[in-house]
Amino acid sequence: xxxxxxxxxxxxxxxxxxxxxxxxxxxxxxxxxxxxxxxxxxxxxxxxxxxxxxxxxxxxxxxxxxxxxxxxxxxxxxxxxxxxxxxxxxxxxxxxxxxxxxxxxxxxxxxxxxxxxxxxxxxxxxxxxxxxxxxxxxxxxxxxxxxxxxxxxxxxxxxxxxxxxxxxxxxxxxxxxxxxxxxxxxxxxxxxxxxxxxxxxxxxxxxxxxxxxxxxxxxxxxxxxxxxxxxxxxxxxxxxxxxxxxxxxxxxxxxxxxxxxxxxxxxxxxxxxxxxxxxxxxxxxxxxxxxxxxxxxxxxxxxxxxxxxxxxxxxxxxxxxxxxxxxxxxxxxxxxxxxxxxxxxxxxxxxxxxxxxxxxxxxxxxxxxxxxxxxxxxxxxxxxxxxxxxxxxxxxxxxxxxxxxxxxxxxxxxxxxxxxxxxxxxxxxxxxxxxxxxxxxxxxxxxxxxxxxxxxxxxxxxxxxxxxxxxxxxxxxxxxxxxxxxxxxxxxxxxxxxxxxxxxxxxxxxxxxxxxxxxxxxxxxxxxxxxxxxxxxxxxxxxxxxxxxxxxxxxxxxxxxxxxxxxxxxxxxxxxxxxxxxxxxxxxxxxxxxxxxxxxxxxxxxxxxxxxxxxxxxxxxxxxxxxxxxxxxxxxxxxxxxxxxxxxxxxxxxxxxxxxxxxxxxxxxxxxxxxxxxxxxxxxxxxxxxxxxxxxxxxxxxxxxxxxxxxxxxxxxx
Amino acid sequence: xxxxxxxxxxxxxxxxxxxxxxxxxxxxxxxxxxxxxxxxxxxxxxxxxxxxxxxxxxxxxxxxxxxxxxxxxxxxxxxxxxxxxxxxxxxxxxxxxxxxxxxxxxxxxxxxxxxxxxxxxxxxxxxxxxxxxxxxxxxxxxxxxxxxxxxxxxxxxxxxxxxxxxxxx
Numbered sequence: 055x056x057x058x059x060x061x062x063x064x065x066x067x068x069x070x071x072x073x074x075x076x077x078x079x080x081x082x083x084x085x086x087x088x089x090x091x092x093x094x095x096x097x098x099x100x101x102x103x104x105x106x107x108x109x110x111x112x113x114x115x116x117x118x119x120x121x122x123x124x125x126x127x128x129x130x131x132x133x134x135x136x137x138x139x140x141x142x143x144x145x146x147x148x149x150x151x152x153x154x155x156x157x158x159x160x161x162x163x164x165x166x167x168x169x170x171x172x173x174x175x176x177x178x179x180x181x182x183x184x185x186x187x188x189x190x191x192x193x194x195x196x197x198x199x200x201x202x203x204x205x206x207x208x209x210x211x212x213x214x215x216x217x218x219x220x221x222x223x224x225x226x227x228x229x230x231x232x233x234x235x236x237x238x239x240x241x242x243x244x245x246x247x248x249x250x251x252x253x254x255x256x257x258x259x260x261x262x263x264x265x266x267x268x269x270x271x272x273x274x275x276x277x278x279x280x281x282x283x284x285x286x287x288x289x290x291x292x293x294x295x296x297x298x299x300x301x302x303x304x305x306x307x308x309x310x311x312x313x314x315x316x317x318x319x320x321x322x323x324x325x326x327x328x329x330x331x332x333x334x335x336x337x338x339x340x341x342x343x344x345x346x347x348x349x350x351x352x353x354x355x356x357x358x359x360x361x362x363x364x365x366x367x368x369x370x371x372x373x374x375x376x377x378x379x380x381x382x383x384x385x386x387x388x389x390x391x392x393x394x395x396x397x398x399x400x401x402x403x404x405x406x407x408x409x410x411x412x413x414x415x416x417x418x419x420x421x422x423x424x425x426x427x428x429x430x431x432x433x434x435x436x437x438x439x440x441x442x443x444x445x446x447x448x449x450x451x452x453x454x455x456x457x458x459x460x461x462x463x464x465x466x467x468x469x470x471x472x473x474x475x476x477x478x479x480x481x482x483x484x485x486x487x488x489x490x491x492x493x494x495x496x497x498x499x500x501x502x503x504x505x506x507x508x509x510x511x512x513x514x515x516x517x518x519x520x521x522x523x524x525x526x527x528x529x530x531x532x533x534x535x536x537x538x539x540x541x542x543x544x545x546x547x548x549x550x551x552x553x554x555x556x557x558x559x560x561x562x563x564x565x566x567x568x569x570x571x572x573x574x575x576x577x578x579x580x581x582x583x584x585x586x587x588x589x590x591x592x593x594x595x596x597x598x599x600x601x602x603x604x605x606x607x608x609x610x611x612x613x614x615x616x617x618x619x620x621x622x623x624x625x626x627x628x629x630x631x632x633x634x635x636x637x638x639x640x641x642x643x644x645x646x647x648x649x650x651x652x653x654x655x656x657x658x659x660x661x662x663x664x665x666x667x668x669x670x671x672x673x674x675x676x677x678x679x680x681x682x683x684x685x686x687x688x689x690x691x692x693x694x695x696x697x698x699x700x701x702x703x704x705x706x707x708x709x710x711x712x713x714x715x716x717x718x719x720x721x722x723x724x725x726x727x728x729x730x731x732x733x734x735x736x737x738x739x740x741x742x743x744x745x746x747x748x749x750x751x752x753x754x755x756x757x758x759x760x761x762x763x764x765x766x767x768x769x770x771x772x
Numbered sequence: 773x774x775x776x777x778x779x780x781x782x783x784x785x786x787x788x789x790x791x792x793x794x795x796x797x798x799x800x801x802x803x804x805x806x807x808x809x810x811x812x813x814x815x816x817x818x819x820x821x822x823x824x825x826x827x828x829x830x831x832x833x834x835x836x837x838x839x840x841x842x843x844x845x846x847x848x849x850x851x852x853x854x855x856x857x858x859x860x861x862x863x864x865x866x867x868x869x870x871x872x873x874x875x876x877x878x879x880x881x882x883x884x885x886x887x888x889x890x891x892x893x894x895x896x897x898x899x900x901x902x903x904x905x906x907x908x909x910x911x912x913x914x915x916x917x918x919x920x921x922x923x924x925x926x927x928x929x930x931x932x933x934x935x936x937x938x939x940x941x
Contacts, residue, residue: 140812141808142808145808146808558852558853558855586855588854617805617854637807638807639805639807640807641805642802642803644853644854644890648800654926665925666922666925666926667920668916695920701922
């Protein structure tokens with residue numbers, strides 16, 4: 055027998071042994087407390103209600119945990135079938151908890167068990183049988199379920215909440231006399247426009263308009279509204295130029311509307327259909343004669359601003375690998391700069407990349423995970439390169455045109471917990487950092503690691519706000535830990551920090567360097583052990599961005615108040631997809647009387663808090679401030695409000711049909727100032743946590759829309 | 773000179789009275805940390821207040837809306853505010869799905885130190901949630917200004933247990 059033949063025989067024997075071993079393991083499992091008919095019905099119900107988030111193969115994605123295989127068994131093996139049933143009935147489907155009938159939840163439970171190697175018995179599952187999962191399931195996923203899914207990105211299939219619509223351009227525009235957007239316009243935006251995601255390059259979300267002001271805001275009234283695509287996640291804000299509003303809908307549908315009347319001017323449904331819960335498209339951008347959108351499936355499109363027709367498109371990342379875009383983009387010095395998300399240890403890692411605005415050709419790329427042997431590579435300890443995950447950039451960066459530097463925040467490393475990640479308190483560069491990159495080349499100018507060893511899913515990814523204090527150029531940002539940071543944006547040097555909500559993760563900070571110290575039991579953490587974290591993964595601050603009012607030197611910050619217990623799983627250090635690998639249990643933050651929402655204003659020169667108020671409901675929009683001494687913000691309980699910037703006093707409220715979520719903007723058309731805001735569902739942790747904790751607050755599970763307000767033609771008072 | 777001594781005496785009396793004054797603490801009782809599987813059994817609401825006089829702590833409070841009958845209530849202590857820990861002392865319970873809690877306990881030096889740092893909390897257990905149904909950390913009384921009512925500064929921030937919080941090391 056030749057060596058080759060011997061090898062084949064040996065491999066065959068090994069394979070047979072593996073099959074025999076698996077069948078033996080299967081046969082040793084007790085029958086599950088469900089029937090085959092339930093599991094088959096559950097498969098259809100799962101496809102319709104769960105697969106868009108947890109994937110058709112139950113592998114999970116992003117913050118959606120796996121429902122099959124080792125990850126599922128780590129989380130549920132020691133628990134019972136009844137607990138799993140109670141859990142999904144109380145929390146699922148995402149955003150529609152408890153909306154299915156009992157039989158459907160029972161069937162889905164049966165299917166998930168079957169997908170983990172359980173086999174049906176003769177007894178139907180009625181929700182009451184508390185059988186330890188590990189006695190009936192082993193995590194071995196049947197081949198017909200484990201088979202790789204088709205496509206990636208949002209191509210999660212036709213199930214879930216995908217809207218029934220055809221893709222493509224439905225209306226070709228013919229906008230006359232469109233004035234191209236120049237670099238100078240972006241550097242000094244006309245207050246009548248809203249050209250950039252956060253209002254200006256510095257992310258102030260502030261307008262010099264003051265026709266609507268603290269003296270007349272109570273007369274604000276609805277002028278027009280526009281129903282937006284359902285499905286997916288809506289957390290966007292419009293861009294306005296020259297009386298034209300450009301609006302990103304779910305399913306990557308881009309529309310141009312007359313900003314004064316709400317008339318549709320053109321529409322291009324780029325697709326794919328939105329089926330995933332985490333698929334918000336927070337912004338688009340305009341430059342010269344084009345509209346740019348980084349679609350949720352990691353494709354970058356340039357559309358003709360006058361007609362909506364496609365000019366060019368390019369792939370930001372390899373299609374079909376599940377890469378994702380949510381954070382919008384920024385255009386600086388002729389380049390379209392975008393981030394990347396859902397890089398789960400698969401190669402390549404996440405990166406920030408720039409594209410020529412005229413052609414779509416890639417200009418540069420900066421990878422946000424340091425590989426072994428590269429600068430910062432040793433900050434991951436011995437973690438293999440293909441297990442280094444996270445560092446996503448899911449919020450668009452900002453830009454200093456004088457320094458020609460673009461500033462980006464990065465998300466945490468994954469798995470979430472140090473004990474699962476096996477990286478200790480090392481900084482796992484460039485996760486949870488501020489990155490300062492040359493806008494022309496992508497060269498790293500400096501970085502600042504905010505939370506080395508972060509372990510509770512507390513991102514520091516959010517907006518970098520650029521504020522000058524006299525001659526000092528600063529960068530301010532606030533992450534999920536609720537710490538407001540001030541850095542020198544020329545050098546990256548730490549200047550100051552301020553705690554804005556209660557936290558118990560860090561026991562101190564070195565005010566010379568900004569280095570944080572962990573609570574001792576956080577440092578001593580082990581896998582499969584619950585550890586407390588305040589704030590929770592919903593963050594003291596999350597994606598709803600801040601606003602900076604320069605006249606009053608006030609930063610107005612939406613804050614969340616909740617805590618969680620977190621448990622990290624054991625994660626094998628082998629090549630493969632890296633998931634968050636954690637579980638959490640929520641509770642109300644001590645000292646808050648059960649109020650999850652807090653809006654607070656800080657004077658940025660001194661970091662002193664000026665005012666703050668609390669409410670039961672979380673704030674789910676960014677803040678817009680204006681020279682009218684007003685700040686606008688919306689919340690989970692469907693309230694959109696205006697407060698006096700200097701005092702925090704509420705001056706005007708309106709109740710909208712569903713959750714107020716997105717980014718309010720203001721603009722002027724034909725001499726009249728307007729305020730626009732979206733309603734929407736989804737939105738990640740800031741949306742899901744109140745959904746779970748504030749059971750007395752209700753909202754429809756649909757209603758994505760845009761609302762535009764203005765004063766009446768005849769205004770009384772000031 | 774007489775004025776100086778009078779002022780000093782007044783200051784000392786006032787300071788002594790302040791030191792001897794009872795200190796009031798409070799907490800809302802809210803559901804313990806839960807996931808979906810626990811949610812049906814971990815419901816309810818409540819309020820407790822506590823008065824510390826020397827090392828004697830007197831606790832009173834009420835609760836309502838438990839999904840199953842309360843089985844016990846006590847003081848617990850962890851390693852931080854919002855960090856669950858071990859039982860410290862039992863309190864008296866009356867009622868089932870709604871009722872009251874009360875008790876006076878003497879804290880030893882270690883317990884007193886933990887209490888002053890905000891690490892002590894009241895936990896109420898019930899038949900269907902034997903490991904905890906409601907809890908609340910006893911923190912200095914902090915009357916809620918009201919929904920959407922702005923306070924100057926950042927309002928109550930119970931950062932009692934971080935030594936020299938945010939000060940230079």
